[in-house]
Amino acid sequence: MRENSPPTDEENSAPDAEASSETTTELDRADLATVIDEITQNDLSALTPEEGLEMYKQVRKDELTDSTIRTQDSRLSYFIKWCDEVGITNLNKLTGRDLLRFRTWRSENLRPVSIKANMRTLRLFLEQCVKFDAVARSLPEKVDIPSVDEDDISRDEFISSERAELILEHLDKYEYATTEHVVWLLMTAAGLRLSGIRSIDLDDISPASNGSHLQLVHRPDSDTPLKNKSRSERIVHVSKYVSQVLTDYIDNQRPDVTDQYGREPLVASNEGRIVGTTIRKYAYKWSRPCVVTGECPHEVPDDEIDDCEAMQSGSHAYKCPGSSSPHTVRRGYITHELDIGVPKQVISDRCDVSSEVIDTHYDKRSEEERMELRTDIRESTYTGEDDSGYGQ
Structure with missing residues (x-):
């Protein structure tokens, strides 16, 4: 029996090694982003918010339409204004806490769907700023983009x-x-x-x-x-x-x-x-x-x-x-097409809008209404056909 025998070197070292491994893993998971930020912080180059916005628009002008660039410029102009108000003159100094403060400031008098759009654009901007060596790599992920309930989306605003x-x-x-x-x-x-x-x-x-x-x-x-x-x-x-x-x-x-x-x-x-x-x-x-x-x-x-x-x-x-x-008139047109039973794919092709967007922004029918419409279309399609095989 080894009940009173001293532990071997293996028995002595194994628990400590396992504990050390667990500690290291926890450290890696908890602090890896911080360590990377600290390492890369010294590599950042000073950049004002205004300069960052101009560089962002220059980089993305070949990827986006002019109207999208104007929309993003308008959204980001509020971020530039906020930076000026709070005295942030160098994007290197931005923190996750600053981004939260900006969201709170921007949320005044804006609907949830608009806040979501503004914060998503801000994240895209900061992702480019990482490439400009202006902000830490982990900063874009600290932009809090709110989830928006479908009831908050403006799909009910349309001309009947x-x-x-x-x-x-x-x-x-x-x-x-x-x-x-x-x-x-x-x-x-x-x-x-x-x-x-x-x-x-x-x-x-x-x-x-x-x-x-x-x-x-x-x-x-x-x-x-x-x-x-x-x-x-x-x-x-x-x-x-x-x-x-x-x-x-x-x-x-x-x-x-x-x-x-x-x-x-x-x-x-x-x-x-x-x-x-x-x-x-x-x-x-x-x-x-x-x-x-x-x-x-x-x-x-x-x-x-x-x-x-x-x-x-x-x-x-x-x-x-x-x-x-x-756009509200266009929304009314698409909603009407859905209501009278035009197939979704037909609307998608005719109006240059994806089926996913149609589902989210235009289709307000209940499941029962959709079922009834499908039944009507199938019955009209199979008129005169026998009841055997497919479609019966």
Whole structure:
């Protein structure tokens, strides 16, 4: 028996080695990021927030569209402003605690979905700053991006098909084949983005037996990029009615102009191709409830209605709480297509939007409603077929 025998060297050393290994593992897991930061901190080069933002935009300009760059620039400008307010003049000094303070500051008066977008952009910015040797490697991961409940996403903000119909009836009667009428038809009958509307030339329109085909082409070198670049290129069919309005517009209302690149834009002004701000203005202008119905649903007293800037001027129409942006009109179009049973893949191809985005932002139907629609489609497809084999 070895009950009273002294432990061997192996017995003496094994527990200590195991404990040492466990301690080392715990140290590695807990402090590895800190150790790396301390090692790399000495390699950082001083960079002001303003300089960092300019470098970021320069690096990403070939990867992102101009509109996305502008959006990210706008979001990051708040971070630059905050750095100035708290006295951060060197990105090397940023800490995780600073990022939390910025998020708290930025959260005032912003919806959760907007906070999520802002913080995601900040993380992308800091990931580039790592490559600029401006911040520690672990800093981007310290950006706290909140999870957003689907109920917080603005998918409920859209123009209903009934409201869109009223607006189109009004334009058909009082603004037939004007530039504003054409813009609204392209939004409500084809679900085009602002960039898509701007991109169409006269040569991109071709007649079809049941309407017209619109060719959407990504042309960034002549100021008409599409959102997803070449992936957004496609042919979109429009009905006979829309085709006739486009013909009447081209023949009678469209200014005979070319843009600065010698192209003939479909939607034009006297100066050339229409600009994005004008399309937004038309969306806000005709989506004001008072324009179509003559009534204000926002309980503005009669003695104050003449002082309502949103009612008095199309340039201030965006101030009306009932007016809508072009994207809200597009959201209404996609929602309507889903409601009437157009297959998701068809909508995806026609509107250049992924099925995942459709599920998250547009599809509000219950599971029962989806089941009923699938049943209706299958029954109409199999009409006249026998009940054997597939589809029975």
